[in-house]
Amino acid sequence: MSNKIHVSTKVNGDAVEFLCDPRETLLDVLRDRLNLTGAKEGCGTGDCGACSVTVDGRLICSCLMLGAEAEGKEIGTIEGVAEGGELHPLQRKFIEHAALQCGVCTPGILVAAKNLLEKNPDPTEEQVRYWLAGNLCRCTGYDKIIRAVLDAAEEMRGAA
Amino acid sequence: MKYHTPASFADAAAIAASASGVTRFLAGGTDVLVQMRSDIVMPDDLIDIKHIDGVKDITQNADGSWTLGVAVAGAEMSEHPTLGKDWPGLVEATDLIGSTQVQGRATLVGNLCNGSPAADSVPAQVAAGVTMTVTGPNGDRVAAVEDLPAGPGRLNLEKGEVISAVHIPARGDNAGDAYLRFIPRTEMDIAVVGCGISLRLDGDTITEARVSLGAVAPTVLLVEDCAKAIIGTTLDDAALDALAKAAEAACNPIDDKRGTIEFRTDVAGVLARRAAKIAYARAKGE
Ligand code: FES
Ligand code: FES
Numbered sequence: 001m002s003n004k005i006h007v008s009t010k011v012n013g014d015a016v017e018f019l020c021d022p023r024e025t026l027l028d029v030l031r032d033r034l035n036l037t038g039a040k041e042g043c044g045t046g047d048c049g050a051c052s053v054t055v056d057g058r059l060i061c062s063c064l065m066l067g068a069e070a071e072g073k074e075i076g077t078i079e080g081v082a083e084g085g086e087l088h089p090l091q092r093k094f095i096e097h098a099a100l101q102c103g104v105c106t107p108g109i110l111v112a113a114k115n116l117l118e119k120n121p122d123p124t125e126e127q128v129r130y131w132l133a134g135n136l137c138r139c140t141g142y143d144k145i146i147r148a149v150l151d152a153a154e155e156m157r158g159a160a
Numbered sequence: 161m162k163y164h165t166p167a168s169f170a171d172a173a174a175i176a177a178s179a180s181g182v183t184r185f186l187a188g189g190t191d192v193l194v195q196m197r198s199d200i201v202m203p204d205d206l207i208d209i210k211h212i213d214g215v216k217d218i219t220q221n222a223d224g225s226w227t228l229g230v231a232v233a234g235a236e237m238s239e240h241p242t243l244g245k246d247w248p249g250l251v252e253a254t255d256l257i258g259s260t261q262v263q264g265r266a267t268l269v270g271n272l273c274n275g276s277p278a279a280d281s282v283p284a285q286v287a288a289g290v291t292m293t294v295t296g297p298n299g300d301r302v303a304a305v306e307d308l309p310a311g312p313g314r315l316n317l318e319k320g321e322v323i324s325a326v327h328i329p330a331r332g333d334n335a336g337d338a339y340l341r342f343i344p345r346t347e348m349d350i351a352v353v354g355c356g357i358s359l360r361l362d363g364d365t366i367t368e369a370r371v372s373l374g375a376v377a378p379t380v381l382l383v384e385d386c387a388k389a390i391i392g393t394t395l396d397d398a399a400l401d402a403l404a405k406a407a408e409a410a411c412n413p414i415d416d417k418r419g420t421i422e423f424r425t426d427v428a429g430v431l432a433r434r435a436a437k438i439a440y441a442r443a444k445g446e
Pocket of ligand 1: 018040042043044045046047048049050051052061062063090
């Protein structure tokens, strides 16, 4: 099988080109071809959210999209969340609230939470819980994650 | 696997018609990629229809009806400023499918074409009277959603046929729709029973109704007897009893760990009552 597809896309604002097999998912491409290993594969079937990224600003599971579909799109991953050496408020609040243990779910949750706060800077706890319902965490029991997101939202509103 | 990106539905249909192996169309991919990953299906030809003009458009036509592109995602329907005002039941049913991430990609047409009798948006589509344009090697035809499922995982589509547009009727005055499902938890689960209802009123009296049940038979059902039970009534207790009875009578469910035959049958009646009340209140503008 050598019908590799040439794809031009943007990842975290940078123009990127890659060759991929048509069966490769965007998650495979990010991790194995672009060395962006922040997005994790928890399940590979859209159930856990560990592979969450944005495509043209829309939150998706990168395990449920082909690399070939990225042509002409703008991809956002966890690697683009911090600004240079400066952690994003969500990242700082996750550390402050101890909202992670093993960390496998964390990149996906941060990408998902950032996407929520861009659409809705002042979500209720219920809205945060529903928004993140597709992000499974087997360690924290979720509550610290929710507190961290709400606290970060409050700080970001104050700064704006 | 060959990955195709045709620029028209006629081209997409031609690729599928001449393909000799397993063919799949790709829109949101939330079922196709899972099947590929789980080694259930590995297509020889995968036809991505998202390079075709208009597949992401939500358009309200001059007569009030709606045309949706086949790659419009659930999140795009939910965020639309007016679609959900016309058809709240249909938009809410679609929004029930999967997580935020799945909503970013999953489509109405994919939900239909996956062929699950438990697909949440399908009873709502049937109740709303949604039709689909089907493009095939010999041109276009229009099919009602209730005529497309043939059984679990199977559709009444010929080789080379692809759904190319979604048509939602004009809502019109004094009308409302609703969809309810039962699941054992609050989010992200597969319907044990689903019920979609759309109706229109003249004053307090129901003049038109469509009632659809999901997950109680091999395909989503359009239940005429349920509609008859409430047309001409003001949805009083007698009408609700007749509606529930007709819903129960239409059930031919499976028995599994998610729900017994008895349970699914009973819940179908309960959901029909509740969905009818919501649709009625919406039709009254309440
Ligand atoms: S790896 Fe994509 S949802 Fe689990
Ligand atoms: S911190 Fe371990 S899965 Fe969430």
